[in-house]
Amino acid sequence: MPSFDMSRHGVRALLQNVETVIKGKTEVVEMAIVGLLARGHLLFEDVPGVGKTTLAQCLAKSINCSLSRIQFTSDLLPSDIIGVTIFDQTKREFEFRPGPLFANVVLADEINRTTPKTQSSLLEAMHSGRVSVEKTTYTLPQPFIVMATQNPIEFHGTFPLPKSQMDRFLMRLSLGYPDAERERMILSEQKSLLATAELEPVLTGEEVLRLQEDVERVKVEDSILDYIVRLSTATREHSRIELGVSIRGSLALRRAAQSLAYCEGRNFVSPDDVKRLVIPVLAHRIHVARTFDTGRMSNREDEAVLEEIAGKVPVPL
Numbered sequence: 274m275p276s277f278d279m280s281r282h283g284v285r286a287l288l289q290n291v292e293t294v295i296k297g298k299t300e301v302v303e304m305a306i307v308g309l310l311a312r313g314h315l316l317f318e319d320v321p322g323v324g325k326t327t328l329a330q331c332l333a334k335s336i337n338c339s340l341s342r343i344q345f346t347s348d349l350l351p352s353d354i355i356g357v358t359i360f361d362q363t364k365r366e367f368e369f370r371p372g373p374l375f376a377n378v379v380l381a382d383e384i385n386r387t388t389p390k391t392q393s394s395l396l397e398a399m400h401s402g403r404v405s406v407e408k409t410t411y412t413l414p415q416p417f418i419v420m421a422t423q424n425p426i427e428f429h430g431t432f433p434l435p436k437s438q439m440d441r442f443l444m445r446l447s448l449g450y451p452d453a454e455r456e457r458m459i460l461s462e463q464k465s466l467l468a469t470a471e472l473e474p475v476l477t478g479e480e481v482l483r484l485q486e487d488v489e490r491v492k493v494e495d496s497i498l499d500y501i502v503r504l505s506t507a508t509r510e511h512s513r514i515e516l517g518v519s520i521r522g523s524l525a526l527r528r529a530a531q532s533l534a535y536c537e538g539r540n541f542v543s544p545d546d547v548k549r550l551v552i553p554v555l556a557h558r559i560h561v562a563r564t565f566d567t568g569r570m571s572n573r574e575d576e577a578v579l580e581e582i583a584g585k586v587p588v589p590l
Contacts, residue, residue, distance in 0.1 A: 283484060284310075284536045286475040291331040294469055295324055296462075297455035301446050303536070304553055305332060305420075309481065310488050311532035313443025313525065314399050314419040316384075316557065318572065321424065323448045326380060329420040330469045333378035336481050337474035339414065341376030345387040351394035355404050369406060374398055377414050377478060381421035385431045392438055395419065399441040416481045436516065436560070443525050444550075445557035445572075484535075491531040492541040496589035500547055501526050507582045508559050514578060516560035526554045544588045551583045552576050 284306060291302050305328060308315045317325040326342070333340035343354055356372035373379070374395075384392060398404050402413045421442070424431055439445075451459065476484075501523055509517030530546040556575040 283476055283480065287332075287335050290335045290472060290475045291328070294331050294463075294472065295328055295448075296459055297451050298324070298328075298448055301448050302328070304444060304446055307529060307532045307536055307550075308443050309336075309416070309418055310484050310535065311443060311528045312416070312418075312485055313529065313532075314421070314441060316421050316423060316439070316442040316445045317448065318423045318445055319447050319449065323450060325420075325422040325448060326382060327469060328448070329378060329380040331472060332420070334469055334472040335474060336377075336416070336476045336478060338377035338416065338478045338481075340378045340380065341373040342380040342382060343373050344382050345384050345391070347387060349387045349391050351391055354391065354394050355398075355406060358407055369409070369411065371411070374404065375411075375413060377416055377418070379417075379419045381419055383424055384421040385423045385434055388432060389435060392432070392434060396438065396441060416478055416485065436558070439557050440519055440521050442557065443529060444553040446553060447572075488528075488532045488535045491535050491539070493527060493531060494541070494589075497530070497542050497544065497547060498527070500544060500586070500589050501530075503586045504547070504551065504555075504582065507586055508555065508579070511578065511582060513562050514559050515562050518555050518558050522555055522558045526550060529554050548583055548588065552579050555579055 287306055288299070288302055291305075292299065295302055305315060309332065317328075319325055329342075330340060343349075352372070354372050354374050356370050356375070358367050358369050360366070361368045381395065398413060398417075399419055402415065402417050403410050404413065405411075419442075423434070450456075504526070505518040505523045508514050511517070526547060527542075529550045530542045533546045533550060534540075534542045556572065556579055559575060559579070561574050561578050
C-alpha cells in the first residue's frame with residue numbers, strides 16, 4: 274500500500290525547502306512536485322526573469338539529483354543534446370559520449386528558440402526515458418524529468434512547439450510576476466545571486482522513485498474515469514476547438530490526479546483533484562479556432578474554453 278505518512282512528510286519537506294527560495298508561488302511549486310511524482314515533464318511559459326531556472330535548480334538540489342541545463346539556440350543540433358559516438362584511438366573502438374540529456378533533472382531553457390528538428394530529439398527521452406543512437410538504446414538516469422522554459426511566441430526568434438511535442442509535457446505552468454509585497458520580500462531577503470547554493474537535500478533520488486511507485490497505486494474509481502472521459506470527449510466536440518485532447522492527454526490527467534491525491538495524503542482520487550488539474554494538464558493540448566477579435570491564439574483563450582467545459586460537464590457525486 275502507498276506510504277501516505279511518508280508522502281505527507283516528504284512532500285511537505287520538499288515544498289518548504291523549495292519555497293525558501295521561490296517566494297509566494299506555492300501553487301506552482303506544488304504543481305511541479307505533482308509533475309515530478311507523476312513521472313511527468315513540465316513546460317513553463319513565461320517572460321524571462323521570473324524564476325523558472327531557479328525553480329528547476331531548487332527541485333534538483335532538494336532531491337539530491339543531477340541537474341543539466343541546455344540553452345536552446347537556433348544552431349543547436351540533436352547531437353548537442355543526446356551525445357555523440359566517437360572513435361577511441363586507444364581502445365580502437367567506437368564509444369558513446371553522453372550529452373547533457375543524461376541527468377535526472379534536465380532544464381531545457383528557451384526550448385522554442387531552437388528548430389523543430391532539434392526539439393524533436395527530446396521526444397523519445399520524454400516518452401520512454403531512453404534514447405537511441407546508431408541502433409543502440411541508452412537508458413536515462415532515474416528519476417528523470419524535463420523542465421522546459423518557453424518564451425511567448427510573439428518574442429522574436431522563436432519556433433512554436435509542434436503539438437506532438439506539447440503533448441509530451443504533463444503540465445504547462447506559469448510563475449508570473451510576484452505581487453508587490455512578495456517582490457519587496459525578495460528584494461529584502463535575497464542578497465546573493467547564488468540563492469540556491471545554501472539549499473540542502475530533503476529527499477534522495479531513491480526516495481523519489483519509491484514515491485512515484487506509490488502514486489501509481491492510488492485508487493481511481495470508475496466514476497472518476499468516466500468523468501475524465503467526458504471532459505476529454507467534450508474538448509473533441511466543442512464548436513471552437515479544432516484539435517481536442519488525445520488519449521495521451523486523458524492518461525496524463527488521470528496520472529496527475531493520482532499524484533495530487535497522493536501529495537495531499539489520500540489513497541483515492543476525488544473529482545476536485547481532476548477539476549483542479551484540467552487547465553494545467555489539458556490547456557496546451559488543445560487548439561482553439563482563432564477569432565476575428567484576437568487575430569491569434571493566447572493561453573487565456575484556451576483556458577477560458579476549458580473552464581467553460583469544466584463548468585458544464587457533470588461532476589460525479
